[in-house]
Amino acid sequence: MSNGADSTPTTPKATHEANPFEKLANPRRVRAHKRSATGFIPEGPKKLSEIFPGDAKAWKSAIAKNAESLKTDVDSINAQIVHHVETTLARAAFNVDEMAMYQAAALSVRDRLIHNWDVTQTFHTQARTKRVYYFSLEYLLGRGYDNALLNLGVRQPYNEGLKGLGFNMEDVIDVERDMGLGNGGLGRLAACYLDSTSTLDIPCWGYTLRYSQGIFKQIIDSSGNQVEVPDPWLENQNPWEIPRLDNAVEIKFHGEATPGEGGKGPGTWTGGLDVLAVPYDIPVPGYKTQTTNNIRAWSARGKVSFDLAKFNAGDYDAAVREAEEAETITRVLYPNENFDKGKALRLKQQYFWVAASLHDICRRFRKLRVPWSEFPDYNAIQLNDTHPTLAIPELMRILVDEEGQPWDEAWEIVRRTFSYTNHTVLSEALEKWSVPLVEWLLPRHLQIIYEINLDMLKDVEKKWPNDRARLARMSLIEEGYPKMVRMANLAVVGSHRVNGVAALHSHLVQQDLFPDFVEYLGRDHFGNVTNGVTARRWLLQCNPSLAKLITDTLGSDEWVVNLDKLEGLTKYAKDKAFQKKWAACKQANRERLCDYIEATLGLTVNRHALIDVQVKRIHEYKRQFMNILGVIFRYLQLKKMSPADRKRLVPRLSVFAGKAAPGYYIAKLIIRLCNAVSKTINADKDIRESLSVAFLPDYSVSLAEIIIPASDISEHISTAGTEASGTSNMKFALNGGLLLGTLDGANIEIAEAVGDENVFFFGHVTPDVPKLRRAHHFGEVQYPAELLEVVDAIRSGMFGEAGVFEPLLGTLFEGKDHYLVSDDFLSYLQAQKMVDEAYVDQPSWVEKTINSTARMGRFASDRAVLQYAEEIWNIEPIKIPQDA
Numbered sequence: 001m002s003n004g005a006d007s008t009p010t011t012p013k014a015t016h017e018a019n020p021f022e023k024l025a026n027p028r029r030v031r032a033h034k035r036s037a038t039g040f041i042p043e044g045p046k047k048l049s050e051i052f053p054g055d056a057k058a059w060k061s062a063i064a065k066n067a068e069s070l071k072t073d074v075d076s077i078n079a080q081i082v083h084h085v086e087t088t089l090a091r092a093a094f095n096v097d098e099m100a101m102y103q104a105a106a107l108s109v110r111d112r113l114i115h116n117w118d119v120t121q122t123f124h125t126q127a128r129t130k131r132v133y134y135f136s137l138e139y140l141l142g143r144g145y146d147n148a149l150l151n152l153g154v155r156q157p158y159n160e161g162l163k164g165l166g167f168n169m170e171d172v173i174d175v176e177r178d179m180g181l182g183n184g185g186l187g188r189l190a191a192c193y194l195d196s197t198s199t200l201d202i203p204c205w206g207y208t209l210r211y212s213q214g215i216f217k218q219i220i221d222s223s224g225n226q227v228e229v230p231d232p233w234l235e236n237q238n239p240w241e242i243p244r245l246d247n248a249v250e251i252k253f254h255g256e257a258t259p260g261e262g263g264k265g266p267g268t269w270t271g272g273l274d275v276l277a278v279p280y281d282i283p284v285p286g287y288k289t290q291t292t293n294n295i296r297a298w299s300a301r302g303k304v305s306f307d308l309a310k311f312n313a314g315d316y317d318a319a320v321r322e323a324e325e326a327e328t329i330t331r332v333l334y335p336n337e338n339f340d341k342g343k344a345l346r347l348k349q350q351y352f353w354v355a356a357s358l359h360d361i362c363r364r365f366r367k368l369r370v371p372w373s374e375f376p377d378y379n380a381i382q383l384n385d386t387h388p389t390l391a392i393p394e395l396m397r398i399l400v401d402e403e404g405q406p407w408d409e410a411w412e413i414v415r416r417t418f419s420y421t422n423h424t425v426l427s428e429a430l431e432k433w434s435v436p437l438v439e440w441l442l443p444r445h446l447q448i449i450y451e452i453n454l455d456m457l458k459d460v461e462k463k464w465p466n467d468r469a470r471l472a473r474m475s476l477i478e479e480g481y482p483k484m485v486r487m488a489n490l491a492v493v494g495s496h497r498v499n500g501v502a503a504l505h506s507h508l509v510q511q512d513l514f515p516d517f518v519e520y521l522g523r524d525h526f527g528n529v530t531n532g533v534t535a536r537r538w539l540l541q542c543n544p545s546l547a548k549l550i551t552d553t554l555g556s557d558e559w560v561v562n563l564d565k566l567e568g569l570t571k572y573a574k575d576k577a578f579q580k581k582w583a584a585c586k587q588a589n590r591e592r593l594c595d596y597i598e599a600t601l602g603l604t605v606n607r608h609a610l611i612d613v614q615v616k617r618i619h620e621y622k623r624q625f626m627n628i629l630g631v632i633f634r635y636l637q638l639k640k641m642s643p644a645d646r647k648r649l650v651p652r653l654s655v656f657a658g659k660a661a662p663g664y665y666i667a668k669l670i671i672r673l674c675n676a677v678s679k680t681i682n683a684d685k686d687i688r689e690s691l692s693v694a695f696l697p698d699y700s701v702s703l704a705e706i707i708i709p710a711s712d713i714s715e716h717i718s719t720a721g722t723e724a725s726g727t728s729n730m731k732f733a734l735n736g737g738l739l740l741g742t743l744d745g746a747n748i749e750i751a752e753a754v755g756d757e758n759v760f761f762f763g764h765v766t767p768d769v770p771k772l773r774r775a776h777h778f779g780e781v782q783y784p785a786e787l788l789e790v791v792d793a794i795r796s797g798m799f800g801e802a803g804v805f806e807p808l809l810g811t812l813f814e815g816k817d818h819y820l821v822s823d824d825f826l827s828y829l830q831a832q833k834m835v836d837e838a839y840v841d842q843p844s845w846v847e848k849t850i851n852s853t854a855r856m857g858r859f860a861s862d863r864a865v866l867q868y869a870e871e872i873w874n875i876e877p878i879k880i881p882q883d884a
């Protein structure tokens with residue numbers, strides 16, 4: 001088939017930071033496994049009769065015919081779509097609406113994906129290649145249709161085909177629901193990384209859970225409050241998942257456990273309750289390559305149909321109830337980001353997920369018939385945050401209890417297999433599970449964790465005798481009532497490499513979070529891989545006009561797979577004609593967003609206003625509160641101005657979007673305040689041309705794709721040291737939006753790349769934070785008059801019933817202000833003023849935005865994934881040969 005598999009994507013060059021901690025981690029680099037010169041180890045010739053049941057000729061001719069149906073000319077594509085309309089959907093032409101057309105077209109795309117998936121998986125299996133397994137409890141994939149068309153290189157013929165059938169591509173794209181199996185940054189990162197592994201031809205599977213309810217849908221009620229409603233993403237058949245009902249796995253909970261002899265021999269785990277894990281596969285196409293990696297999402301099922309004993313004993317209800325209870329395991333995604341609630345069901349989810357996934361990986365490994373000591377040569381497992389840390393004791397259990405491996409050798413295998421990415425230093429987000437809960441749910445695993453702990457503590461005691469404080473800090477078990485298992489400590493000692501997600505964050509991980517482990521395991525155990533985003537979705541797909549301008553200007557679309565090529569734009573940054581085209585793209589995207597705002601909020605806005613965006617999960621540390629306080633300040637200033645002065649000021653449109661965790665009261669008040677302010681300001685006829693505010697409900701990947709290309713300024717204003725990296729900052733800068741931010745997370749590296757002169761920085765830096773917090777604690781703070789003026793305005797009822805916001809305002813005063821809004825407020829207003837002034841000089845502004853895009857190459861997820869591949873996974877790309 002011609003899906004563009006013949007165009008070889010060049011491998012992007014990895015950019016390495018000069019980081020003292022970033023030497024190769026893995027002291028025992030896993031051996032590269034033996035390969036022939038072509039990188040291909042044939043399984044040995046098979047007889048045709050072994051491959052095909054029946055007549056090989058009949059099979060081959062049928063396969064060839066079938067492949068023909070995947071041809072990519074417009075007529076063939078239409079035939080395929082109509083085939084699905086007529087058979088899969090069982091509809092007649094007169095009965096096809098946009099939803100039906102989407103489904104039929106998506107199913108025809110899915111046929112291509114499945115074909116490529118098959119070829120890829122067969123090839124990787126035959127080549128006995130190493131695979132990476134990316135364990136992430138969240139994958140925030142967004143929509144699949146447009147992305148697959150672009151990656152397969154068939155968007156153009158599909159466009160034409162749909163037109164011929166009487167449909168508009170954009171409208172068809174719009175009926176797809178997002179796959180919202182994630183909360184925010186962490187889940188979106190996983191999605192970007194999978195896209196990159198496929199594009200780079202790195203064999204990789206994602207493992208996750210298939211939640212019946214993904215992230216909730218956010219509705220804003222008439223008082224401006226967030227209301228959560230379930231998002232039934234599976235309501236219309238989801239074409240992007242392939243059920244593998246015959247590959248279900250049994251997962252055990254509870255039961256009784258005995259440790260092995262001396263703690264280290266094979267132990268046992270019996271009795272308990274079994275739940276079925278059913279896999280659903282989501283193919284992930286690479287960009288213009290046949291490599292199609294896989295995300296395997298597990299769904300929980302009860303075992304009722306197997307439970308004949310209970311069934312026959314007349315205990316039908318109990319059997320059914322048990323099954324229903326089992327299904328609750330994957331019923332819902334926990335809607336908290338950067339916050340650990342410690343719910344038992346969440347622990348069940350985590351074990352269910354890692355146990356099913358490891359079962360799968362070990363089954364695959366056994367077929368290779370090589371010793372277990374070679375397990376890390378074939379498998380690298382990346383732990384995306386501590387959520388999958390139970391995989392460490394689970395693999396120990398499999399190796400020691402089931403496979404009879406000696407404990408010490410098993411531990412060596414485990415450590416060579418796993419690596420761990422830390423995503424936050426916020427203490428409320430560090431996972432801990434109570435020992436009684438773990439013991440009740442996973443008795444054998446608790447024994448294994450204790451044994452690992454004992455070994456470690458003995459070792460530490462040897463190195464630092466009589467240092468009880470150190471032992472207490474490092475122990476996997478936190479003393480107290482109840483005792484708690486520290487998942488991060490377990491992840492650190494069970495891995496061969498720990499990384500943070502931006503240079504500053506990785507530094508804090510070592511300095512503040514795990515200093516004892518740095519001493520114990522060595523600096524090389526720790527490192528940094530700065531996050532990245534995929535240019536396929538976050539430029540090519542979401543910003544087609546800019547993408548086209550870039551391709552036309554550079555004379556090639558190589559930047560899509562080698563983002564460093566954008567650098568070539570710098571030489572046009574001052575070019576008047578180019579600037580004009582560049583600005584026209586921004587204006588078109590601005591209009592698209594204004595249309596969206598009008599359609600969803602019924603709000604008419606100034607279509608030439610500077611668009612100032614803050615879209616991300618609502619959290620105190622991200623300080624949307626400071627942003628809206630700044631908006632109020634601007635409003636108060638505007639009210640004091642003469643109409644003529646007002647006209648001279650750059651008009652603004654402030655855009656907010658984001659979900660708050662349902663139980664996060666203060667975050668929900670921030671949403672309410674944004675909506676209240678928006679209501680007052682937008683209703684003020686004197687101000688409307690100069691300032692308007694839009695809170696767009698239900699932030700999602702698809703909404704981000706509309707908002708990001710339109711932004712002039714985006715805000716990444718977390719308290720210094722609290723945002724590990726951020727990734728939306730990268731998406732904005734890539735799309736020619738300038739950043740207004742604090743010296744936090746990846747903002748710092750983005751400024752290094754695009755130039756300080758192209759970023760608006762403000763606020764205190766990380767080392768200031770402890771003493772500022774202390775000053776609040778001791779009541780030694782002066783509140784700026786500007787802030788008090790804004791607070792008074794809210795208290796005056798200018799934005800509706802004032803009392804409602806008291807608990808939110810209270811976070812600023814009385815020794816609190818943990819996130820230092822009052823300390824950074826003046827500096828923030830100052831930075832906003834600089835934005836206004838800079839925007840007046842349009843040629844210089846446009847030049848800044850061009851340079852910003854041009855220098856974002858190093859923030860490609862391709863770079864990040866290659867860095868993981870080289871420094872952590874020890875895996876190389878392997879291209880699928882033409883004749884596979």
Ligand SMILES: *Cc1c(COP(=O)(O)O)cnc(C)c1O
Nearest residue numbers: 184185616700701704726727728
């Ligand atoms: C990129 C992205 C995020 C992460 O945003 P940050 O500003 O980095 O927190 C969250 N949600 C969605 C839908 C995204 O696309």
